[in-house]
Amino acid sequence: xxxxxxxxxxxxxxxxxxxxxxxxxxxxxxxxxxxxxxxxxxxxxxxxxxxxxxxxxxxxxxxxxxxxxxxxxxxxxxxxxxxxxxxxxxxxxxxxxxxxxxxxxxxxxxxxxxxxxxxxxxxxxxxxxxxxxxxxxxxxxxxxxxxxxxxxxxxxxxxxxxxxxxxxxxxxxxxxxxxxxxxxxxxxxxxxxxxxxxxxxxxxxxxxxxxxxxxxxxxxxxxxxxxxxxxxxxxxxxxxxxxxxxxxxxxxxxxxxxxxxxxxxxxxxxxxxxxxxxxxxxxxxxxxxxxxxxxxxxxxxxxxxxxxxxxxxxxxxxxxxxxxxxxxxxxxxxxxxxxxxxxxx
Numbered sequence: 001x002x003x004x005x006x007x008x009x010x011x012x013x014x015x016x017x018x019x020x021x022x023x024x025x026x027x028x029x030x031x032x033x034x035x036x037x038x039x040x041x042x043x044x045x046x047x048x049x050x051x052x053x054x055x056x057x058x059x060x061x062x063x064x065x066x067x068x069x070x071x072x073x074x075x076x077x078x079x080x081x082x083x084x085x086x087x088x089x090x091x092x093x094x095x096x097x098x099x100x101x102x103x104x105x106x107x108x109x110x111x112x113x114x115x116x117x118x119x120x121x122x123x124x125x126x127x128x129x130x131x132x133x134x135x136x137x138x139x140x141x142x143x144x145x146x147x148x149x150x151x152x153x154x155x156x157x158x159x160x161x162x163x164x165x166x167x168x169x170x171x172x173x174x175x176x177x178x179x180x181x182x183x184x185x186x187x188x189x190x191x192x193x194x195x196x197x198x199x200x201x202x203x204x205x206x207x208x209x210x211x212x213x214x215x216x217x218x219x220x221x222x223x224x225x226x227x228x229x230x231x232x233x234x235x236x237x238x239x240x241x242x243x244x245x246x247x248x249x250x251x252x253x254x255x256x257x258x259x260x261x262x263x264x265x266x267x268x269x270x271x272x273x274x275x276x277x278x279x280x281x282x283x284x285x286x287x288x289x290x291x292x293x294x295x296x297x298x299x300x301x302x303x304x305x306x307x308x309x310x311x312x313x314x315x316x317x318x319x320x321x322x323x324x325x326x327x328x329x330x331x332x333x334x335x336x337x338x339x340x341x342x343x344x345x
Contacts, residue, residue: 003033006033006035006085008034008088008090009078009090016043021052022049027060034101038064039078040066068165070175072176074175075174079168088160091158094202094209099142107200109314115162116197116229118160118161118199118203119200119203121207140198143170166193170193172193175230175343181228185229196334226254227254227284229254230254254281255297258277258281278303
């Protein structure tokens with residue numbers, strides 16, 4: 001093989017029902033000069049057998065087999081052996097568009113940046129859920145400004161391509177202490193190292209959202225992990241050295257996930273189970289940022305509004321509107337009703 005252009009890193013844990021579709025999307029990429037690093041993280045189903053089957057057929061597949069240690073350890077081990085110019089991360093229940101790596105590689109090498117961000121689509125149980133980065137403006141950010149863009153577009157790793165030398169040179173790794181929200185930490189560490197960004201306005205990856213657990217359990221766990229991740233981040237020395245506006249934006253960033261979890265769960269009991277976790281998150285944010293600093297933070301304000309709406313506090317007990325995944329809920333003078341949203345395909 002000529003020089004490896006992209007190392008695609010796929011951590012695998014008990015995804016036998018989705019793994020073939022994931023691997024098919026990777027081995028059939030139009031960009032052929034790739035390596036595919038699959039890390040079996042102690043799977044107890046047939047995932048390892050499927051990986052071995054594909055590795056026998058395609059010499060570009062590098063198979064790492066480890067005891068169950070979590071997605072962060074799996075990704076870090078893959079980064080350590082990656083030989084490609086750039087790194088891509090793909091979950092083992094997700095899939096790339098056929099020319100995803102070719103398009104992303106062309107853009108990042110042309111712009112000579114450290115990261116390229118592209119658009120993605122999310123699905124829940126194979127049904128379209130929402131878009132990520134759907135309104136990308138193709139431009140270059142130099143790593144010293146554009147705080148809003150940096151923070152809002154940096155909560156995920158599977159919608160990006162990273163320059164390998166930049167990641168390894170700055171010793172950027174996933175936090176092994178966290179089992180969820182590790183993407184946010186990794187992406188913020190990339191920001192702290194003043195990465196140069198470019199943007200590609202194309203859908204290149206499809207994400208299967210929460211396919212292995214109940215939504216209630218996973219979302220509750222995710223909000224608690226978001227709080228744990230925020231505490232982890234705020235205690236890093238490198239965070240303390242950042243511009244205050246950047247620090248404030250990061251606090252706001254962590255409210256985005258809670259807002260999403262809330263609007264995805266449409267069952268009343270499910271939302272009730274998340275309320276305490278949402279309140280704990282806002283309390284921690286309020287302890288680390290002033291009221292004046294939080295006043296202009298949209299995601300934080302939206303989360304506070306959702307909590308007050310649910311608790312029926314004035315004036316939301318009289319008039320409110322909440323958009324969920326498949327319907328809008330209205331409340332006027334204590335009377336509630338729902339209006340279905342048009343289905344998207």
